[in-house]
Amino acid sequence: METLNQSTLDDRFDMPGTHKASTTPDHRVSAGIGNEKLRIAGLSKRYGDTYALTATDLVVQQGEFVTLLGPSGSGKTTLLMMIAGLTQPTSGQIWIERKDATLAPPHRRDIGMMFQSYALFPHMTVAENIGFPLRMRGMRAEQVKHEVDTILALIKLPGIQHRFPTQLSGGQQQRVALARAIVHKPSIVLMDEPLAALDKALRTHMQAEIRQLQKALGITVVYVTHDQEEAMTMSDRICLMNNAAIEQVGPPEDLYFSPRTLFAGQFLGESNCLRGTLQGIDAGSGIGKLQLASGVTLSGRVSESAKVGTNAVLLVRPESVRVNGSSTAATNQLGCTVDECTVMGSLSRTRVTTLDDQVGMIAVALTQAVKPATGGTAFAMFDANDAIIFGDGHV
Numbered sequence: 001m002e003t004l005n006q007s008t009l010d011d012r013f014d015m016p017g018t019h020k021a022s023t024t025p026d027h028r029v030s031a032g033i034g035n036e037k038l039r040i041a042g043l044s045k046r047y048g049d050t051y052a053l054t055a056t057d058l059v060v061q062q063g064e065f066v067t068l069l070g071p072s073g074s075g076k077t078t079l080l081m082m083i084a085g086l087t088q089p090t091s092g093q094i095w096i097e098r099k100d101a102t103l104a105p106p107h108r109r110d111i112g113m114m115f116q117s118y119a120l121f122p123h124m125t126v127a128e129n130i131g132f133p134l135r136m137r138g139m140r141a142e143q144v145k146h147e148v149d150t151i152l153a154l155i156k157l158p159g160i161q162h163r164f165p166t167q168l169s170g171g172q173q174q175r176v177a178l179a180r181a182i183v184h185k186p187s188i189v190l191m192d193e194p195l196a197a198l199d200k201a202l203r204t205h206m207q208a209e210i211r212q213l214q215k216a217l218g219i220t221v222v223y224v225t226h227d228q229e230e231a232m233t234m235s236d237r238i239c240l241m242n243n244a245a246i247e248q249v250g251p252p253e254d255l256y257f258s259p260r261t262l263f264a265g266q267f268l269g270e271s272n273c274l275r276g277t278l279q280g281i282d283a284g285s286g287i288g289k290l291q292l293a294s295g296v297t298l299s300g301r302v303s304e305s306a307k308v309g310t311n312a313v314l315l316v317r318p319e320s321v322r323v324n325g326s327s328t329a330a331t332n333q334l335g336c337t338v339d340e341c342t343v344m345g346s347l348s349r350t351r352v353t354t355l356d357d358q359v360g361m362i363a364v365a366l367t368q369a370v371k372p373a374t375g376g377t378a379f380a381m382f383d384a385n386d387a388i389i390f391g392d393g394h395v
């Protein structure tokens with residue numbers, strides 16, 4: 001196996017962000033504190049001249065639900081397949097339960113799998129499907145039956161032992177696949193878009209069910225999705241991937257409120273983006289001033305990626321923007337035209353266009369008795385601490 005370190009990768013291939021991905025502290029290989037289940041270090045995969053995954057580090061603790069989230073082609077499945085042992089890494093190492101599993105064959109890794117395409121065996125009954133991993137491990141028939149019955153009760157599908165997969169609904173099939181993935185009590189369960197084929201209502205239901213079961217049984221899960229809502233709902237931590245590398249790792253609220261890059265800010269949730277030039281940064285507060293094309297200036301927290309005198313983007317969440325008819329003491333105020341205000345029960349959503357720069361913005365707020373009049377002028381306001389200024393050119 002060829003061994004490559006990060007600098008050789010970067011020398012050979014022009015991959016912006018790879019250094020950052022492997023050196024940012026939140027997913028750096030930790031000092032081994034806590035009850036570590038999975039550790040990957042410098043793991044990469046190259047196909048021909050292209051890296052499906054550049055050198056990646058990640059540690060997952062016992063009982064954690066970690067989601068790999070990212071756009072299509074960002075390397076999520078590649079990372080999961082390497083953890084499973086179904087794809088050989090180009091470089092790096094994998095430890096499961098603190099044992100080096102880098103070269104171990106899939107069946108020697110203590111792992112359960114549930115993939116969208118990993119269908120149930122059609123010629124086997126439900127009981128045979130679920131019992132399969134147990135029989136593979138040499139468990140006696142009576143014990144297999146007992147374990148299968150127990151888990152079917154747990155997933156609330158008792159009495160379907162003798163049915164075949166074609167005699168089950170889509171949701172039932174996924175539940176059986178889930179049972180098969182966890183029946184042998186593996187160290188880690190890997191799931192690759194397991195709910196993608198289900199309709200929205202069933203998917204929401206199954207998300208809650210998987211999460212409940214995972215918590216109740218203390219299972220460690222590495223889950224893949226490109227649906228940010230699913231990732232936000234289910235995960236203890238989200239590992240955001242982009243361009244074959246980890247962009248940011250952290251609890252959903254950290255990624256949402258403190259994105260480290262413009263990509264992270266834009267990928268998760270809704271955002272308002274205002275482009276301009278970074279004029280300067282206050283050394284004490286870290287608050288910077290962004291000048292828009294019209295000359296209007298806005299203040300916000302400055303991320304590492306933004307440099308004074310260069311193009312930058314200010315990102316502010318819709319729920320941090322207030323739309324008022326009169327000016328108040330908010331740090332940032334932009335005169336705007338109200339395009340539309342929609343009441344969605346307890347929340348209202350107002351679309352405005354700024355007067356000077358003609359930028360469309362969205363504000364979400366608790367519904368007020370008097371809503372902003374369509375076509376009227378108002379101020380869109382937000383505090384500097386709720387806005388983040390990123391360097392432009394990254395996305």
Ligand SMILES: Nc1ncnc2c1ncn2[C@@H]1O[C@H](COP(=O)(O)OP(=O)(O)OP(=O)(O)O)[C@@H](O)[C@H]1O
Pocket residue numbers: 047051052070071072073074075076077078079226
């Ligand atoms: N066997 C292979 N041979 C060549 N290239 C591959 C192979 N498998 C994956 N790739 C490439 O590696 C990159 C990452 O693929 P991967 O399947 O990991 O993406 P993903 O994040 O899971 O995407 P999706 O959300 O579409 O499932 C893609 O550019 C893909 O084309």
Ligand SMILES: [Mg+2]
Pocket residue numbers: 076077078
């Ligand atoms: Mg995939």
